[in-house]
Amino acid sequence: MKILLISPERERKKEEAFLFRLGFLNLPYVAAVTPPDVEVKIVDEAVEKIDFDEKADLVGLTAQTPAAPRAYRIAGEFRRRGIPVVMGGFHASMLPEEALRHVDGVVIGEAEEVWPQLIEDLRSGQMKRMYRGNEFINPSALPLPRRELLHPAFYFPLKLLETTRGCPHQCDFCGVSTFFGFRYRNRSLGEIDRELATLFDKGPVMPPLPKKVLSLFSRDLPYFLKKRLLYIIDSNVAGNKRFTSGLLSLLREYDLRWYGHAPVSIGFDQKLLAGFSQSGCIAVNIGFESFSVKNLKAMGKGFNQPAHYAEAVKRIHDHGIGIMGTFMVGLDDDDPGVFQRIFDFCVDSQMDWALTFIMAPYPGTESFLRLEREGRIFCRDWEKYDSLNAVYHPLRMSVEELEKGTRWAWKKVFSLPSIYKRILKRPWIHPLFYLVMNLQFYHLTKKW
């Protein structure tokens, strides 16, 4: 038996394509729970063409909302050739009835419990339309994702790692807690160590050299050259302090450069920041979202306090850690001045990298239900749910102002004068890494 697992790519305009492509973990995790006698191939449409005539017994599609229409078109091609298609991931889990109009079966939620059963049913000709696990899986029992099925030549050499699933919060624009549960479920440190050992050698990246040999500017270079780069994709790497402290000790043993997501409040936890810094943390990805307390309260993210943003950024920087900030616009308290406020904050605080997203009300989230009730959603083309297009009527500006303002913010943040002020002026914080990151987006946005 042969299964094709496909990650569809929505057709992007050339000027929206990124230079660096990251690998992913979802399909490698699905592959890992596929019975060993089944041949599995992963196809990433972002980097390779799909051969619709390839012989297979089953096609498994994944898709976040913006890629769902493309996934449905791919499903149509395979089904026309008589190959059954199933779909999993966030979009199909939130809208299974919609997905079932295009595919033969849907896996709702995590794949690990139900995927082997689905294959068993397919073998006996009794595949059902819907599969849903009885409970959230114990992440310590996860097999290692089959990364070897992704061709390394296609991707930026940054390894992805998942150490927890779930989140206890419920921000109205986010489906993570509904999907993965309202608490952090962490893997055991032993399992994480076992996985890290398949990705990196333990011990120092190179013998210690006199400081002069590697200036502060190029100190990260050996990590790039030796590909000791890690992205921890968890919703919050600092969610469970005891677990995080163990994880940081483990990361220290590997001598890496890593980054992950954390809340603003991490800026006020000196002990944790010191641990992050000593373990090679190069960046924390922080969802600042808004400077309006009203917006933050309305979205269920009242734990973010804008009055403390600047101080938090400073304290994180003082530990030599950079910040990848994300901001959300188009919220009910946003007037057209919001874009300038974001840009000014990024430059004034020397934010190392920052993206401004139009709030996208993804199906299955509170924000979708609310805007739907209020009759404000005017676009149901899921491909446009990419945070650069507006899909609902904002309250305090027009749709055009929102879309233009967002692109203006990207262009300004990644303009050369802004990159100079944020990255190249001292104090330097991993300048090589952030120069590369920023220039990629300068290159992307200069065509807009």
Ligand code: B12
């Ligand atoms: C890391 C991450 C990213 C990284 C991606 C890195 C990478 N290449 O993987 C970056 C920062 C680039 C990113 C970008 C985006 N992301 Co993102 N991202 C995440 C994050 C934090 C983790 C994703 C992950 O890998 N999880 C671990 C894997 C194992 O879980 P999983 O993907 O859900 O897969 C499991 C199940 O869904 C299921 N499954 C999945 N696929 C399939 C397929 C089959 C056949 C089966 C049977 C089962 C199955 O089984 C898997 C194992 O249990 C999630 C939030 C979260 N905590 O999950 C958001 C999340 C997935 N992202 C989201 C969004 C919206 C985006 C963007 C569209 C944002 C934007 N506006 O540009 C882009 C799209 C990128 C793209 N692919 O084109 C949303 C998706 C919502 C939705 N309805 O689609 C999420 C849920 C965040 C949120 N706040 O709601 N993202």
Ligand code: SF4
């Ligand atoms: S946005 Fe972050 S903190 Fe809020 S529910 Fe989603 S994962 Fe949790």
